[in-house]
Amino acid sequence: MTDLRGLPKLELHLHLEGAAPPAFIRNLAARKRVDLSAIFDEDGNYAYRDFPDFLRVYEAACTVLTSPQDFHDLTLAVLEQSAQSGIIYSEAFVSPDFCGGGDLIAWRDYLAAIEVAAATAEAQMGITLRGCVTCIRHFGPEQARQIARCAQETAGGFITGFGIAGDEAQFHPSDFAYAFDAAREAGLGLTAHAGEWGGPESVRAALEHLHVTRIGHGVRAIEDRALVAYLAEHGTVLEICPGSNIALGIYPDTKAHPIDRLRRAGVRVTVSTDDPPFFHTDMHREYQALADAFEWQAEDFAQVNQTALTAAFCDAQTRAALA
Numbered sequence: 001m002t003d004l005r006g007l008p009k010l011e012l013h014l015h016l017e018g019a020a021p022p023a024f025i026r027n028l029a030a031r032k033r034v035d036l037s038a039i040f041d042e043d044g045n046y047a048y049r050d051f052p053d054f055l056r057v058y059e060a061a062c063t064v065l066t067s068p069q070d071f072h073d074l075t076l077a078v079l080e081q082s083a084q085s086g087i088i089y090s091e092a093f094v095s096p097d098f099c100g101g102g103d104l105i106a107w108r109d110y111l112a113a114i115e116v117a118a119a120t121a122e123a124q125m126g127i128t129l130r131g132c133v134t135c136i137r138h139f140g141p142e143q144a145r146q147i148a149r150c151a152q153e154t155a156g157g158f159i160t161g162f163g164i165a166g167d168e169a170q171f172h173p174s175d176f177a178y179a180f181d182a183a184r185e186a187g188l189g190l191t192a193h194a195g196e197w198g199g200p201e202s203v204r205a206a207l208e209h210l211h212v213t214r215i216g217h218g219v220r221a222i223e224d225r226a227l228v229a230y231l232a233e234h235g236t237v238l239e240i241c242p243g244s245n246i247a248l249g250i251y252p253d254t255k256a257h258p259i260d261r262l263r264r265a266g267v268r269v270t271v272s273t274d275d276p277p278f279f280h281t282d283m284h285r286e287y288q289a290l291a292d293a294f295e296w297q298a299e300d301f302a303q304v305n306q307t308a309l310t311a312a313f314c315d316a317q318t319r320a321a322l323a
């Protein structure tokens, strides 16, 4: 079998805060004298019951990320882990909401610190990071407009995309059309979490109202044959995170996960980890699980990475350097 760890990988769907090692958050909490013991289990891992509880724990962990220096250190810690999985390009969701509450001046400072860490990691570990500004759906459309403004003002270079994460059950994609229009005008690539907790209609609505070229997850499109055909025909790229979907209980195991069926139906699929420590995963484990469940070979992973390369929101020069 191929050396899956050594295989160069591209990851398009990673939440920067969601990738924070639990020990990193625990150390910050101790230094800042914040009691976060309730969000960890006895083994020191993040503890949550279900998706709403996951969001609560996630946001509690973010409360100790209070300075640009924290985000600098976080970015380095995350990229170190990513590089160990063989990742050479990572597109991470960065959230102005968790970097100064959406204030533009604060956001610039946090972003500068993230970029310094990214440059260090690139020089030392050969991993390239780009940022996709994300708004949080359950924080509402007004706040999303403010986040889009942060994206607009910092678009270009490091910031290559705009997205929406959070609770898919709240609001409707049309409520976020203004924010996505602003991001599109700023030249950013667009992606939206959909078809994770919502069914096919949620994916259709994201495509119709937000005009995204990529969908975060999108796996529940499998429930609608016509939608699968539409995605294949239009080349919509799915940022699929099998380990996340399994850990959160959407599918019982990798064999039951629709990634292989979507790919066989001609949909452009990519593989990512979402929030690796929350789901006890990393890219190497994701690849290993896919190889075990579906007998994916080196050429299958090469195709998935080629899809990620063409769908990445980075500029042509960066893409050419990765090819």
Ligand code: ADE
Pocket (backbone or CB within 6 Å): 015, 018, 165, 166, 167, 193, 196, 244, 274, 275
């Ligand atoms: N934010 C972090 N992980 C997420 C997920 N899996 N779904 C929606 N929002 C998220």
Ligand code: ZN
Pocket (backbone or CB within 6 Å): 013, 015, 165, 193, 216, 274
């Ligand atoms: Zn996600």
